Amino acid sequence: MDKNKDILLINDLPGVGKVALSAMMPIVSSMGFRVHNLPTAIVSNTLDYGLFEILDMSEYMKKTIGIWDELGFKFDAICTGFINSDEQVGLIEKIISDNKENDPLVMVDPIMGDDGNLYLGLSKNVVKNMREMCALADIVTPNFTEASFILYDEMKKDELDSHEIKEYIDEFRKLGSKSVVITSVKNKESGNYSIEGYSYSEDEYFSVPYDYINVRFPGTGDVFSGVMVGKVLEGKTLKEACKIASDFVRKAMEKDEKIVVDKRKGMNIEDNLQFLK
Template identity: 50%
Template sequence: MSDKILLINDLPGYGKVALAAMIPVLSHMGFDLYNLPTALISNTFDYGKFEVLETTEYMKNTISVWKELGFNFDGISTGFIMSEEQVRLVADYCQEQSQKGTIVFVDPIMGDDGKLYNGVTNQTIEYMRQLCSVADYILPNYTEAAFLAGVDIKNEGISLEEGYELIDRLRELGSKSIVITSVNLKDNTAVLGYDSKEDTYFSLSFEYVAVRFPGTGDVFSSVMMGKVLLGAPLQDSVQKAMDYVKDIIILSKDNVDKFKGIPIEAWLDKMDI
């Protein structure tokens, strides 16, 4: 019987990001999927014009119904969360599920390139710390990791030792295993991690592909989470996710409309190679 995974993320009408990217990947990997949309979004933000319907009341009522019905999950993944109220709601639910043995994966989407996204407040960061504290795995990028840890962002790059110190600051929040993406080290770009099961740190360097697609982070987290839940060590799971994302970016690099993301269904078989 396959693991039941709940995905808490936004649902786009046009574009392969968030739930629209994660569901095909994890379905292909054999998981039994459920979802709780944090927002309905007309299209990816890259187009410059979009419509967003926040679903906070729906989320509250849905969680209440699920509790009455006794629904539980083997794994929960959280992604884009619209508001402080939603972060608090999700954090409380993940904490309750965690106490029943659910494995919690948190992608604390708050910012990138050294700054927070519009609408993200200091209170949001505090609630996101609460959510990270109940997580078995967190996957911030470097900007998000620095804000969560309360340290200065160094745009010129950091040393590997500073990267591992940043991981230790995040571990102090209560997070168990940690994966920090897009870290500019002094001599390369890498994904840094800490595997709580093995009590080991790791650094996996990568070559930046100069093509941008929205949704590649969602694909990365899906593959990594899927591999972990299938029993692979964290470092191997991260490397597999890195390799797959790089491959599908290269395969899709000539697509005319990159704003809608990668047509993930066309490349699912590449995951099996």
């Protein structure tokens, strides 16, 4: 198995809280890959606190990409999360284009909302940006709220039947996403929760059921995406990678639910790396 890969994570960097880059970097690096980062924003703390400061990093990104061009840095996988401006979409497109010779795996996690709403402080302009990002994705990983806003600008439904699930997935494929992973889907027919997806390389639709845990930790999507992309790079099928990532999130949540007092800070990522062994 070739771990000699350079992985670029493009996401926000929180000062307090294990979300975004703070959550993904220890996960992907613990799997043996060389991990690099490009922050889209510096955030004082997780948005769950209701009070926060966000510093846009577009100018830094632009200058950094220019320096990386001069130095000849290349990446084997490019994983994107929170996008803070229209300009950043173009900057990420440039990074992907600059690395075309490496044919990098591009994973887009369109971070912008959950539980039927956009995150606090985000405008609907972020929906347009994420829609553009989906066209760049080898794998797109929205939760159900994000999928609904990207496709329909609103939460049209709280749950889906089997036909509607396939419809949602196919709409992402029409946007340009090759493989699709929609997390946190509630099935109208069974009442159960599942991860619903389509794998481009296997040309198959798949479903990964999971047990719903009624506790909120910010950053669970980042954790899921970090594990999933690492396992795909290790050679697992997308369905296998989703199952491993889902199991990791469940074990971490079950453990941390009992011991983390302030859940707004996210899960204890480093302590939970034991579940990747």
